[in-house]
Amino acid sequence: MESATKTPQEAFLLKETRPPIGATMKLPGYEGICSYDLVEQMEYIFVHVVKAVDLPTKDASNGNSNLYAEVKLGDYKATTRHVKDVNPQWDQVFAFSKDQVRASIAEVVIKDKTALGDEFIGKLPAFDLNQTPKCNRQIHLAPQWYKLVGIDEDAARGELLLGIWMGTQADKIFPQACHSDAASIAGEYLLPKLWYVRVNVIEAQDLVLSDSHRLPKLQVLAVIGNQTFRTTTSAFKGTNPMWNEDLLFIAAEPFEEHLVLTVEDIGGLGRHEILGRCMIPLQQQERRLDQRPVVSRWFSLSRAGIVDESRRQGRFSSRIHLRICLEGGYHVLSEATNYCSDLKPTGKQLWRAPIGILEVGVISAHGLMPMRKKNNGGRTDAYCVAKYGTKWVRTRTITDSSNPKWNEQHRWEVFDPFTVITIAVFDDYHFHDYGGENDSGMGKVRIRVSTLESGQINRHRYPLLVLHSSGVEMKGEIELVVRFTCTSWINMLQLYSRPLLPKMHYIYPLSVRQLDTLRDIATQIISNRLGKAEPPLRKEIVDYMLDVDLNIWSLRKSMANFLRFMNFLRWFDQIYKWERPFLTIFFHILLTTLLLYPKALPSIIFFSLFLISIWNYRWRRAWHPPHMDSHLSLGDIDDPDDLDEEFDTFPTSQPSYIVKMRYDRLRSKGSRIQAELEEWATIGERFQSLITWADPRATPVFLLFCICTSVLLYFIEFRIIAAILGFYLLRHPWLRIIKFPKSLVNFFTRLPSKDDFMYL
Structure with missing residues (x-):
């Protein structure tokens, strides 16, 4: 209900969170666990089924035995793979979330799968979960041999090597375990060199x-x-x-x-x-x-x-x-x-020492939209993929949940601060084999390392935004904890003076087409x-x-980049029109200082930049990490055909009348960009025409102005002229009574340019 009252712009903003992460929470019985200090600690019951010996089977003589072990904790059940051997070796680990298990005992049964059904071989006495030992990630409970019993608790032939203990996701065996709440295990992937x-x-x-x-x-x-x-x-x-x-x-x-x-x-x-x-x-x-x-x-x-x-x-x-x-x-x-x-x-001999460690805790997702139909509702099987450097990671798939919890932590070595880590959420279509569909992306988050303060823990909910032909759609939110730890300040500061790419890119550069x-x-x-x-990372995930x-051309991107440039130029116009009074008053003070101390001009300029930076410190991005802005990228544009054109195939699959309409619209918007470029080109050419005698009357007037100004500046100090012009240009709008263009502006606009050489 809360999100329904928010505007789209408010819903797309980052939200700072305070999850009970491991750095501030101590779990009883888990002293010494600190490797997973950026995520919430989760308790799991681990069952390690190693092997069995001397099992009685009817089909052992002809090799048709199909033995497997079944582990059951309340409503949750897990089975090992089938092995055709009277002394089967499984060596599989199962992890059951303690919060989801509603049982006080654990049962382990060995069965033989035959053509007539599952044949009971033997079981272990029930384990009391309240008496399960707690182990940390450094010391594991060694598996022990247990004698099998029959259905009526009578003695049976065979023994099973098994270990059962209580741990957290910091346990080193956690990534390889089969989870009760997940469809696949987590994985780390090293890119090929x-x-x-x-x-x-x-x-x-x-x-x-x-x-x-x-x-x-x-x-x-x-x-x-x-x-x-x-x-x-x-x-x-x-x-x-x-x-x-x-x-x-x-x-x-x-x-x-x-x-x-x-x-x-x-x-x-x-x-x-x-x-x-x-x-x-x-x-x-x-x-x-x-x-x-x-x-x-x-x-x-x-x-x-x-x-x-x-x-x-x-x-x-x-x-x-x-x-x-x-x-x-x-x-x-x-x-x-x-x-x-x-x-x-590529050559490892050219690598420099790492400058820090980047740690990311993938905590959970909230309010994920259903990605496919299920009975009377929807279903989402979500997992995350993060890439940075040569290592990619994938979390386990949480089945049928709109609020999945992963609480997995990963770390990378950082070699350059001007790099970006990307975390994306996907819906696992291949878990239930939904008609051969591809895993669909539900949004991604990009975080540039250079925007992070060293040692600071950033905890935010990031909106998952996906651009469709109908506009920007929010698929939910992902909660992340990010920490960058700098290990060498000297090496990091030296990187800012070095080229971004290796030197061979500048000695023998590759063309844009080659790249x-x-x-x-x-x-x-x-x-x-x-x-x-x-588990595989398929082509759609990598793409x-x-x-x-x-790099596919988009009218939306072209207009967004054009507006970014115009907004940069508008910053000067805001100072001139007193739309930012603080900066305008600051420039008045700067002009006054120049009038009193003209020799200190360079020092005053750099000191002014220092003061402006100090003033902007409280609005720095470290408290609000940069994230996708739907308004800046024009994802919220009113015309839906702009986005439909962006998602069109190449070559187009639209009928001719739509292509004609889009072409006319492109010409209309392109004319605006053309006019702006023409105006800036004309301004530069008019300055050039003053000294090239393009106008035989305007150039003598300019020469007269130059000689008079040179004499005037010889007898009058430049600081007085600069102060007068500065205060005149920065005067308050109330003092700008005359709205007509000034004489100098009129003179400049009448100068010729190379527009006369252009075809109509």
Whole structure:
């Protein structure tokens, strides 16, 4: 009911919270637990089913036994995997939330799954949960052997190795445990180490042409995995062509894929004739960390297929001249440049020492919207994914809950403060296999490390905003606790004077087109690797976290960036019009000080900036971390077709009349931007026209003004002139009686510009 009375802008704001995190809460019986000090401590009952020996089964002789253990605590039940052995080894851990278990005993039963049903083998005497020992994360309760009993508590054959204890999510075995309130376990993922592979195709020699009476058109086709690039057609028409072109690829360690080069003749009646081919393993190539030259090598070409180079030594064959190296001095960009979480070069030898530790506690989510239908209501199976640097983490999936609690804490090493951690919430469609749908994103949060104060705990509820064709929609809120701890202030301050990217990006810069193409390739490699992990991070998750569609043109983004620029210029206009009285009065004081102490001009300017910064300290962002602003990004625009156009396919799937309407609207809004750009260009050209004699009458007037001003300033101190002009321009609006443009403004607006050279 409270959220229903709020406006959309108020609902989208951050809310500071005070959760009972571990740093301020002591649980009885859990002394010494401090690794999970940013989240709420949660108690779990852990049951570790290790193995059993000497179990009696009817199908043991023919190997058809299908043994499993069943653990039951009240209404919650968990089963191990089935093992075809009379001495099964399961080694599985189950975690039951103490708050959800409404039972005082724990039961463990061993069964054999047969064609006729589950056959009872034996069970353990019931465990009294009130007598369960409490252990911290450093010392585990060692599993013990227990004799099995029958249904009537009589003796039975076999023993079971089992451990049961009370712990928290700080327990080191917690991430691998199967949870009673979750559909999947948590996971940590290390990104593959990516290298740029530079292939400089120099020339080829002794190519054998099938038709010697025509001039060939020779190209080199280079392939690494799914990456395919071609050189241009050689300008040398013969059997010894030259190209001297660079081809850039991305390869991931371990280098399982080879570089395959094929020399082709594309001029033979539309057919590509293969003149030679070679396969080159990447693992054996030179790894370069700086701009030093790479040694070139000759490789033998085979017409019939791929032949090892060593088998061709001493024999005649076509050859190709190459320079190949693995570039370790670059950072392989796989995410949006504005939201990079890692800026280190590939070569580990170039890494600097970390400057701090970033810790994030994913506490819970609140008010998540139902993502699919369930009986008479809705259902959401939510989990979080966080990415920073080379490590991604995924929380466990909380089933069928609009207010899931994770209370998981993760940490990363920080190498650069100008990096961003991204946390997103997803709905797990694959848990119940809902028609092969993809996991849908429910919103994301970005936090830049440089906006965090060292050692301060930031506890906020962040709104989960998703932009649809119908506008900005709030899917709920996520509660996060973030702490950045600086370990080296000297190294961190030195980073502010260093380039953002490794030096190879500036010595041999890559073009924008190359970066866009290679970023797509890097995203595909990461998606393939993380999709094979368990639990997998599928392609839709990786694309959502890496902002794959961020560079797609949008009219909304164009207008939002244009308004950002105009708002910056409006800051000066606010001072002039007394819309910010404090700053206007401050500039009056500054002018007065300059009038009295003109020699102290540089000192006064920097001291003024110091005072303004001190004044703005109480509104600093550390207390209110920056978050997505729907108004700044124009997500709350009134015209729904603007957003519908942004989510349209490429090429468009809309009918022609809608495309025509959107084109007309684009021309209308584009004319506004065009007019502003034209105005600023005209202002600059009018200043230039004063000294270029573009107007033979205005320039002499300007020269007369210059000579008079120079004489005037020689006899009158500049501080007096500056003070008079300053106070005149900053006078209060009540004193601006005349509304007509001033003479100097009229003179300036009559100056010519290059508009006269423009076509209508």
